Amino acid sequence: MPRSWTWARSSPDVEDPQWAAVFVAGGALLVSILAALFTGVSLGYTRGQRDATVRQADAAEAQVVVMQRQVDLMEQGAGGASVSQVPYVPPWSVIHSANRNGLRLINGGDETAHEVEVTFNPSPPENNASAMAWDKIEPHASVEFVVMRSFAWVPDTVNVRWRRVPGGEDLYWTTPPPL
Secondary structure (H helix, E strand, C coil): CCCCCCCCCCCCCCCCHHHHHHHHHHHHHHHHHHHHHHHHHHHHHHHHHHHHHHHHHHHHHHHHHHHHHHHHHHHHCCCCCCCCCCCCCCCEEEEECCCCCEEEEEECCCCCEEEEEEEEECCCCCCCCCEEEEEEECCCCEEEEECCCCCCCCCCEEEEEEECCCCCCEEEEEECCCC
């Protein structure tokens, strides 16, 4: 004769008030655990923000010290030079013109540049012009010139020679050509 099995009830009776209280207590425990985890994460984030703020304040204080040193040096003057003397900065920039083969040399300074000459390194082949020259380029003005690149020649640098006054000292500025 085959043996018969009886199954015991494995799930609680949810209508029983004792089990309902256990479910409510378990849900409350789960919510409180999640709240504690969220609080811990928030506390860690807040501490990180506080530390970042302290580091930023320290960096700002160090920057103030450096700036104060710079002001002190400027007031003393470098090697007897007065504070009002500003070093001369080459006024040039080179950009592409509307023509893709063309370049535009811009005098971004406040002075007229005299006897301006543009050359390239390496020098272009014999059939290309080796240098372009202008008597003067006014402040905030520009001149255009064409650079015929080939597989055999691509300039590495654009060299500009100019004078601040006619017949004055030669000044030089070098830049890579724009891409």
